[in-house]
Amino acid sequence: xxxxxxxxxxxxxxxxxACLGCAPHGAAVSDxxxxxxxxxxxxxxxSENAAMTCASCHDxxxxxxxxxxxxxxxxxxxxxxxxxxxxxxxxxxxxxxPHNSFHYDQQLDCTTxxxxxxxxxxxxxxxxxxxxxxxxxx
Amino acid sequence: MDxxxxxxxxxxATVTAAAMAGTGRAFAEDGSGKESGNEGFDEIAxxxxxxxxxxxxxxAVTAAEAGAxxxxxxxxDQLGGTSRVSGLNCAVVGSDEQAAEGILDDPEWMYExxxxxxxxxxxxxxxxxxxxxxxxxxxxxxxxxxxFKQLKSGGGHSAKRLLWAGGGRYLLDALVSHAQSTxxxxxxxxxRCKVDDLVFRDGRAIGVIARENYSFDxxxxxxDDLENQTGSAKRIGAxxxxxxxxxxxxxxxxxxRSESAVLAQADTMTNPGATSGVLRMLAKHGAQTVxxxxxxxxxxxxxxxxxxxxxxxxxxxxxxxxxxxxxxxGIIILRQMRDxxxxxxxxxxxxxxxxxxxxxxxxxxxxxxxxxxxxxxYRFDTVEELADHFGYDRQTLVDAVSRYxxxxxxxxxxxxxxxxxxxxxxxxxxxxxxxxxxxxNNNYTPGGVRIDTSARILDSNGSPIEGLYAAxxxxxxxxxxxxxxxxxxxxxxxxxxxxxxTVAGATPVEP
Numbered sequence: 001x002x003x004x005x006x007x008x009x010x011x012x013x014x015x016x017x018a019c020l021g022c023a024p025h026g027a028a029v030s031d032x033x034x035x036x037x038x039x040x041x042x043x044x045x046x047s048e049n050a051a052m053t054c055a056s057c058h059d060x061x062x063x064x065x066x067x068x069x070x071x072x073x074x075x076x077x078x079x080x081x082x083x084x085x086x087x088x089x090x091x092x093x094x095x096x097x098p099h100n101s102f103h104y105d106q107q108l109d110c111t112t113x114x115x116x117x118x119x120x121x122x123x124x125x126x127x128x129x130x131x132x133x134x135x136x137x138x
Numbered sequence: 139m140d141x142x143x144x145x146x147x148x149x150x151a152t153v154t155a156a157a158m159a160g161t162g163r164a165f166a167e168d169g170s171g172k173e174s175g176n177e178g179f180d181e182i183a184x185x186x187x188x189x190x191x192x193x194x195x196x197x198a199v200t201a202a203e204a205g206a207x208x209x210x211x212x213x214x215d216q217l218g219g220t221s222r223v224s225g226l227n228c229a230v231v232g233s234d235e236q237a238a239e240g241i242l243d244d245p246e247w248m249y250e251x252x253x254x255x256x257x258x259x260x261x262x263x264x265x266x267x268x269x270x271x272x273x274x275x276x277x278x279x280x281x282x283x284x285x286f287k288q289l290k291s292g293g294g295h296s297a298k299r300l301l302w303a304g305g306g307r308y309l310l311d312a313l314v315s316h317a318q319s320t321x322x323x324x325x326x327x328x329x330r331c332k333v334d335d336l337v338f339r340d341g342r343a344i345g346v347i348a349r350e351n352y353s354f355d356x357x358x359x360x361x362d363d364l365e366n367q368t369g370s371a372k373r374i375g376a377x378x379x380x381x382x383x384x385x386x387x388x389x390x391x392x393x394x395r396s397e398s399a400v401l402a403q404a405d406t407m408t409n410p411g412a413t414s415g416v417l418r419m420l421a422k423h424g425a426q427t428v429x430x431x432x433x434x435x436x437x438x439x440x441x442x443x444x445x446x447x448x449x450x451x452x453x454x455x456x457x458x459x460x461x462x463x464x465x466x467x468g469i470i471i472l473r474q475m476r477d478x479x480x481x482x483x484x485x486x487x488x489x490x491x492x493x494x495x496x497x498x499x500x501x502x503x504x505x506x507x508x509x510x511x512x513x514x515x516y517r518f519d520t521v522e523e524l525a526d527h528f529g530y531d532r533q534t535l536v537d538a539v540s541r542y543x544x545x546x547x548x549x550x551x552x553x554x555x556x557x558x559x560x561x562x563x564x565x566x567x568x569x570x571x572x573x574x575x576x577x578x579n580n581n582y583t584p585g586g587v588r589i590d591t592s593a594r595i596l597d598s599n600g601s602p603i604e605g606l607y608a609a610x611x612x613x614x615x616x617x618x619x620x621x622x623x624x625x626x627x628x629x630x631x632x633x634x635x636x637x638x639x640t641v642a643g644a645t646p647v648e649p
Contacts, residue, residue: 068351069330096508103223103307109215112356121356127223127407129514132507 035064039117075110082106096133179345179375179649183209185641186376188333191219193610193630194383195313200638202325213332214354218310219385220409226306228627229299232273235289243297245269251296256618264616267591271632283312292623300624343605344649345375356410359389363415375649379605379641386583386611387414397431400472404580407510420587426598428614430585434621435468435578438513439500446491446564448542452481454534459554468578482575484528491564492572515574524573539566584621586614593637607641609633
């Protein structure tokens with residue numbers, strides 16, 4: 001976590017781009033290259049295997065003017081469906097499966113926990129010893 | 139707060155503030171309400187309901203059914219607030235479930251039960267509204283699809299009257315699905331929309347300044363109100379009024395610390411969004427806040443089952459009579475934690491004590507790691523192994539257990555006066571042994587904005603602030619010093635109904 005925070009802080013100092021949710025908020029940068037440098041993807045599955053660009057997730061005409069949190073539909077355009085994602089984590093256990101949980105079923109937004117440009121968070125751990133039953137969110 | 143998270147939040151806040159300098163923001167930080175006459179609303183509804191827990195949902199459905207075009211604004215990513223993750227036992231007088239079991243009950247008895255533990259704090263008139271309205275709430279919920287799985291007894295209730303739907307989500311799901319099928323044209327519920335301020339005209343609140351596409355910072359809930367700059371500003375007008383049903387502030391350690399320093403040591407299992415932003419904003423506009431120093435502590439296991447064990451501080455010394463009431467016991471534990479740098483005490487049971495648990499379901503949750511955070515219980519064959527697991531010196535813990543057992547055998551707790559004869563034979567003798575840390579949870583804040591019996595928000599003169607209503611945990615003075623178990627849900631629901639019908643019936647103004 002500390003490493004991610006430091007990297008992000010440095011990035012924000014350099015560019016300070018406007019963004020929502022997955023990154024700290026700051027003043028807009030001038031071009032997309034600077035934006036990309038300021039907001040690297042922290043999951044190699046995204047950056048290397050899938051070679052994703054800003055536009056893979058953000059459809060704002062000019063992302064340097066700020067972007068919104070990415071919608072579930074956008075995530076699921078690659079990850080197939082909420083059910084499919086839930087199936088992959090079904091081994092965690094009934095009710096405990098974060099993608100089909102006792103409290104929220106499938107009503108959580110992907111970006112509540114999964115942050116593409118910063119440390120992800122585990123919502124379950126706000127109230128539970130969830131490390132007893134699951135790993136860190138990717 | 140996790141120290142690493144705190145460092146991260148602090149670092150980012152500093153950096154962000156530097157990057158932000160001089161850029162200015164669209165939303166009004168000072169929000170003096172002086173923009174009167176220059177409203178320029180982007181959107182207008184009849185009624186705005188802020189929040190989406192039980193009180194908000196009931197208020198919104200009530201207003202929409204009365205014909206008001208109603209807009210629910212929730213700052214979090216998902217609907218439901220703390221209600222959604224609560225058990226939401228609901229005290230009701232006169233339910234069909236009571237009738238089926240032949241249970242006699244009376245709203246007056248419920249009112250008396252509530253006031254008995256209030257220690258004369260709070261406004262008795264508000265408690266009376268809840269007790270007298272619980273049956274109407276029951277009809278409201280069941281006629282809209284809610285079903286209850288169980289009728290239970292509850293500590294402090296003179297009749298068996300707690301209804302349980304299986305968890306708070308089941309009440310909310312029923313209401314939301316009812317709204318989707320019957321109120322699609324009049325009720326809209328919107329997430330990620332944070333209300334920052336109010337717009338007034340001639341002393342009446344006629345709208346809100348909100349941010350859409352808000353991304354709550356789940357990594358740093360405690361600083362979200364002050365640091366989070368996400369979202370884009372929007373002005374939304376309200377012809378009839380605005381209902382605040384935004385919940386409590388148990389995640390706001392700064393406010394808790396300022397009211398009672400030891401409270402900040404408590405854990406909380408509330409919605410991460412249970413901060414005090416709205417409370418402070420309403421106070422800025424003249425709303426009186428009442429009873430903010432009151433608190434309600436609870437534990438992952440029932441308070442009544444703490445007594446079967448022995449509680450020791452990080453030095454391995456007992457410090458309290460384990461047979462205490464929730465708040466008394468909790469405050470003593472919190473003081474110990476303060477004196478030990480936040481380190482929690484250890485609760486030790488033997489297998490006899492475990493058998494005596496009256497709530498086996500919550501025990502099982504603890505043993506399987508599914509209970510609240512820091513509520514996991516571990517089993518060991520020997521006291522020595524238990525000591526190792528929790529980082530205690532073996533001999534120190536063994537000595538503490540021996541002394542406890544000796545006093546148990548003699549029938550006199552020389553140190554803290556615990557009634558050993560009330561323990562039904564449970565000492566710390568029979569393996570296996572069980573251990574868990576015991577940190578009080580601060581999951582409900584009894585204080586909040588002052589309201590009258592019509593759910594109108596009052597200023598410090600006792601005059602209603604026109605256009606503003608509140609219901610549920612955001613309000614103060616309904617319960618007093620101690621809230622009875624199962625009485626938050628009827629408070630939220632009954633005052634949700636009151637607020638919804640009062641606001642829908644208010645004389646409209648064109649924002």
